[in-house]
Amino acid sequence: MDVTGAPSDAEVVARVLGGDSEAFALVVRRYEAGLLRFAARMLGSRDAAADAVAESFVRAYRHLASCREPARLRTWLYRIVANRCKSHLARRPIADVSLDEAPAVADAADTELNLERAEQLALVQRALVRLSPEKREAFLLKHVEGLSYEEMAAVTGERVPTLKMRVHRAREALLQVLEEYE
Amino acid sequence: MNAIDPRIHQALDGELAPAALSAELSRVVERLVTAAALLAAPLPLASLESRVMAAIRRPVPSPARRLLRWLATPRAITFRVRPVWSLAFAAVVALLTLFPLGHEGPDIGEHEGIAQFVGRFPGAQSVHVVGSFNDWRSGSIALEDVDQDGVWRATVVLPTGAYEYMFVVDGERWVPDHLAERLVADEFGRENSIVIVRPARR
Amino acid sequence: MKLWLGLALLAGPLAAQSAEARLEGRVPGAAIPAVDSLVQRAYAEGLPTEPLIQKALEGGAKQVTAPRIVAAVQVSLGQLRDARDLLVHGGDEPPVTPGEVTTVAWALRRGLPGPVVQRVLVALPRPPRASAMHAVADLVAHHFDPDSGADLIIAAIGQGLVPERLLDVSAAAARELQRGHTHAEALALVRQELPNVPASPKPTRSAVARARRPAAPTPP
Numbered sequence: 001m002d003v004t005g006a007p008s009d010a011e012v013v014a015r016v017l018g019g020d021s022e023a024f025a026l027v028v029r030r031y032e033a034g035l036l037r038f039a040a041r042m043l044g045s046r047d048a049a050a051d052a053v054a055e056s057f058v059r060a061y062r063h064l065a066s067c068r069e070p071a072r073l074r075t076w077l078y079r080i081v082a083n084r085c086k087s088h089l090a091r092r093p094i095a096d097v098s099l100d101e102a103p104a105v106a107d108a109a110d111t112e113l114n115l116e117r118a119e120q121l122a123l124v125q126r127a128l129v130r131l132s133p134e135k136r137e138a139f140l141l142k143h144v145e146g147l148s149y150e151e152m153a154a155v156t157g158e159r160v161p162t163l164k165m166r167v168h169r170a171r172e173a174l175l176q177v178l179e180e181y182e
Numbered sequence: 183m184n185a186i187d188p189r190i191h192q193a194l195d196g197e198l199a200p201a202a203l204s205a206e207l208s209r210v211v212e213r214l215v216t217a218a219a220l221l222a223a224p225l226p227l228a229s230l231e232s233r234v235m236a237a238i239r240r241p242v243p244s245p246a247r248r249l250l251r252w253l254a255t256p257r258a259i260t261f262r263v264r265p266v267w268s269l270a271f272a273a274v275v276a277l278l279t280l281f282p283l284g285h286e287g288p289d290i291g292e293h294e295g296i297a298q299f300v301g302r303f304p305g306a307q308s309v310h311v312v313g314s315f316n317d318w319r320s321g322s323i324a325l326e327d328v329d330q331d332g333v334w335r336a337t338v339v340l341p342t343g344a345y346e347y348m349f350v351v352d353g354e355r356w357v358p359d360h361l362a363e364r365l366v367a368d369e370f371g372r373e374n375s376i377v378i379v380r381p382a383r384r
Numbered sequence: 385m386k387l388w389l390g391l392a393l394l395a396g397p398l399a400a401q402s403a404e405a406r407l408e409g410r411v412p413g414a415a416i417p418a419v420d421s422l423v424q425r426a427y428a429e430g431l432p433t434e435p436l437i438q439k440a441l442e443g444g445a446k447q448v449t450a451p452r453i454v455a456a457v458q459v460s461l462g463q464l465r466d467a468r469d470l471l472v473h474g475g476d477e478p479p480v481t482p483g484e485v486t487t488v489a490w491a492l493r494r495g496l497p498g499p500v501v502q503r504v505l506v507a508l509p510r511p512p513r514a515s516a517m518h519a520v521a522d523l524v525a526h527h528f529d530p531d532s533g534a535d536l537i538i539a540a541i542g543q544g545l546v547p548e549r550l551l552d553v554s555a556a557a558a559r560e561l562q563r564g565h566t567h568a569e570a571l572a573l574v575r576q577e578l579p580n581v582p583a584s585p586k587p588t589r590s591a592v593a594r595a596r597r598p599a600a601p602t603p604p
Binding site: 228229232288290295296298312314315316317318319320321322323336337338339340343344346356363364365366367368369370372374376378380381382 | 434
């Protein structure tokens with residue numbers, strides 16, 4: 001139980017494994033936003049991301065007993081989604097993302113600001129697409145999903161020094177591409 | 183790819199205070215921070231909850247059924263065997279796909295059961311059962327009056343759980359199930375019948 | 385270091401798109417915005433949304449007017465909130481699972497008084513409780529006193545009957561009524577039999593052979 005009174009991941013996992021399959025809905029609600037965002041940025045497609053994440057959740061449910069550290073459920077879910085994204089990318093390359101990827105307009109008066117943001121986002125996404133899948137994954141996990149290097153190691157199976165190097169190279173590659181687009 | 187000043191990496195990894203950077207290096211850090219923040223915006227995507235939970239409630243096919251499906255699915259396999267073995271293999275595949283193993287009716291999963299609907303509607307042309315198990319769509323579960331005696335029946339495989347339903351006679355007349363022992367108000371001035379589907383394997 | 389800037393980017397409510405898509409063409413257009421708003425509210429409160437969507441679809445199928453559909457969905461939302469409150473007061477830690485909220489909402493709709501529902505929740509501290517609730521509701525439907533019905537089911541739980549078998553207990557009591565016993569006699573007779581009440585028969589082979597799955601809906 002955390003300070004808000006919500007059950008911890010370990011408690012939810014215990015409930016599901018104890019027979020309350022409906023409790024898994026809490027897991028979906030808790031993590032779908034981040035996982036969808038990660039998958040969409042990895043695959044360049046929202047539809048592909050929705051499929052990948054939905055399939056990952058179902059797989060996670062069916063293999064929940066093999067989650068050795070329920071308290072680190074989040075990392076385990078990212079691992080499943082990351083692997084699914086890798087399989088998807090191995091079959092087909094990332095799609096380019098169009099400028100239709102615009103954030104919702106919060107306020108009509110901010111239309112100009114939002115349009116600028118949309119263009120910046122499209123530029124960044126296009127730059128991200130140019131990174132290799134390993135660098136893209138490393139950048140997203142570190143700087144977008146906010147995982148520590150130790151958590152990234154659990155997700156990717158790579159050693160921390162390898163991941164640090166990969167993130168460094170990802171930053172450099174991204175900056176270079178962003179400069180090219182200027 | 184151009185390597186960047188290692189202090190930028192140190193700042194982004196939290197190993198160096200951003201204030202310790204020059205204005206130029208701070209601008210580079212800011213560029214990456216902005217890029218990450220743009221990518222971090224939540225995407226307007228529909229929740230996956232109902233899709234995932236529906237898949238979870240659906241039963242996993244038995245190993246036998248998965249094998250049958252695998253055998254019956256066309257796929258490119260290249261292997262070099264003696265003709266006698268390839269003939270034997272072809273014979274096994276033919277037998278398994280033409281004569282399913284001991285199969286009577288649908289394969290009922292661990293979280294599924296059977297609901298039997300019966301109603302007396304002499305003179306009716308069609309009778310359907312409509313309820314929360316089929317999103318209240320008429321047409322997906324039709325009863326049959328096989329021996330034309332006015333008694334209509336259907337036996338349906340459904341996920342275990344409780345459901346509300348009514349019969350729809352001739353596409354327009356909504357009728358409660360008079361044989362059902364459980365009723366509940368429908369908030370529209372009528373009563374729905376309730377069926378509780380228990381696991382078939384118990 | 386987690387990188388965040390305070391950019392105000394709105395993400396539309398995630399539940400919205402899936403509710404609207406299911407209601408479109410099935411429910412009067414005038415009802416959809418209000419129903420969708422109620423679904424959003426339920427989602428935000430951690431309540432199950434499926435019962436609300438089902439109620440709207442039901443109203444559409446029964447060709448009920450838009451205002452009545454909205455009113456029915458509002459009533460359903462109120463029932464879900466009552467169910468959640470009962471669960472929390474009964475000891476379930478928030479957020480309670482959507483499945484349990486639906487179970488308790490069923491019990492209330494079938495006429496179980498709140499205090500009786502709470503007694504069953506206390507007797508069964510962990511889910512699943514659907515069978516227990518429906519078993520007590522079955523007894524109430526046969527005009528057994530709710531508290532006496534709850535006593536019988538709680539006694540069955542105490543004797544180690546699995547939740548699945550609790551419906552057999554209420555069925556046994558109903559059979560005793562059909563044999564001409566009074567309600568009190570029926571309860572006493574079944575209590576004596578516990579835990580060995582007869583199990584309900586499994587579906588016959590011919591029933592299984594006849595069984596069909598519902599046809600998939602044709603795309604619009």
